Amino acid sequence: MKKYKLLNHTADIRVAVWGKTRKELFANAVAAMFDLMVSMSGEDETKPLEEKTVKITGNDLEDTLINFLRETLYLFNGRGWLVRCCEPLELNKRSITARMQGELYNRQKNPQKTEIKAVTYHGLSINKSKNTWQAKVVFDV
């Protein structure tokens, strides 16, 4: 299954993200965001990745997703930490606990693509159809 696809938006980047479960949806949303920002190849397999656990809350599932993406974006934009792997451990409508694996960002190894300024609430939706969860998110670039 495709993880995400770009949708039309005049000024910013709008994506549709999919997942078989809500956990997979959240993980794929993080993967999509990083795929838009940097060229994600070039993992050095000899070097172990650092690990962080984050716990984020929200008013509802949509809000929790946005807050989770905001936090992950901050890890990159604010801390220079490239998230390579995101594994949600616990997820309900109002909170998520996830294990992140990553490393300090190295521009040479993973060239920049688009700078994402922020994760917005605009046109935000999360829906389930048949066996697939879908979220739509707009990133400000």
Added chain:
Amino acid sequence: MSEIKLERIDDNRWLLPQTGGMRVPGIIYANEKIYQLLKGDESTRQVANVAHLPGIVNYSLAMPDVHWGYGFPIGGVAAFDLEGGIVSPGGVGYDINCGCRLLATNLTLDDVRDRLGNLTTTLYQQIPSGVGSTGAVKLSGKDQKKVLEDGARWAVKAGFGTAQDMETTEDGGAMEGADPEQVSARAIERGKQQLGTLGSGNHFLEIEVVQEIFDESVARIFGLSKGQINIMIHSGSRGLGYQICDDYLALMVKHAQKTGIDLPDRQLACSYLDSQRGRNYLAAMACGANYAWANRQLLMHQTQEVFEKSLHLSPRELGMRLVYDVCHNIAKIETFNIQGKMKKLCVHRKGATRAFPAGHDAVPEQYKSVGQPVLIPGDMGSGSYVLVGQEKAMQETFGSACHGAGRVMSRTQATKVSLGRSISRELADQGVLVMATSRGILREEMPEAYKNVNDVVQVMHESGIATKVARLKSLACIKG
């Protein structure tokens, strides 16, 4: 597609009738051509959404460069009553005090023609740009606090400019009411490394030549003449501003239900102007605005150094001076005549430029007889316009005009359309030298992705909001 029906008011204005939960009608500045483009995106819906917010005065407005943003449309202007009205971080945008700064020089095209390549390469090397770039100035905690409180004035005190630069910067380069205590540790942290950086996306530094003068007497007062070399800088508050917006937006979304304000879009989350949260946001936003002014002041200083060294000129020979610096993502407390009464309002300009007329207190002394310069950059190929604010802007648009050409094509669409083309070569053929950190950004920012800036500016000119003074053509452009 938007199903909202607009009614034509005149050649350059469309009425968005008040329906449903809208508290006021909307007005969109557009000619027939721009009106046709509106049908392709969601910006009309966004103008209507803004009209739902409490305390909105007269109209929810959109300038002719309007396009689909998040929450507020880009090119949106809305004013709120201090009593019962709101302030919305999304109505300012993530890049607080994103804006333009125009520098004039004593040089003419002949002085730089042969050295343009060298000059551009040096500017590109010396001015940090692109994703995650860091600046030459590393701030201590104490300095950073000063930057947030004093804006460009801090930069001038630190030796990056002159007192004269402050005269021709909006708000004198420092917005009142800035309180660093209201800025999160995260925002402060992100700001430490980025002062004096251009950024990425649509930010740029451009060498331009004055190609045409429309209003000789105003151009003379602005210090612009045909054939003169100018520099346009477009940048903002970088990660610090994004973080301030993000922090307050999340906070306001969290408390949205408690305020009892019915929001058609969560991105419009807001607080009442007379609430503690609303006041705290404005105090933090002012810090972001001040950071951006200090940033553009440093970018100007770096540009001046490159010009002097590359062309072997003394500061006096180069004669680089600040024509004006405007912010186009901001919320300001300003006074307007509303049905015969002078009222203080909180004017949100999201992708809109202040355009005050002759005689207004906020217009610099040297321009008071003609009005405030309004700086409108176009796409990479076409260059920029300088306009001057008119009295009509005070009556119709809360003293505001457009801020650019406005996108018409999405970034993905632009990338698709430009497949197999070399945008830098195409621009070189038009006489514009471009340097960018990635080819991708050139594709996304290709000239066709924008509306024709001539059309956009013509709407403002014919409406009498801001009138044309000069047109500048791009010679070289540095993109982040």
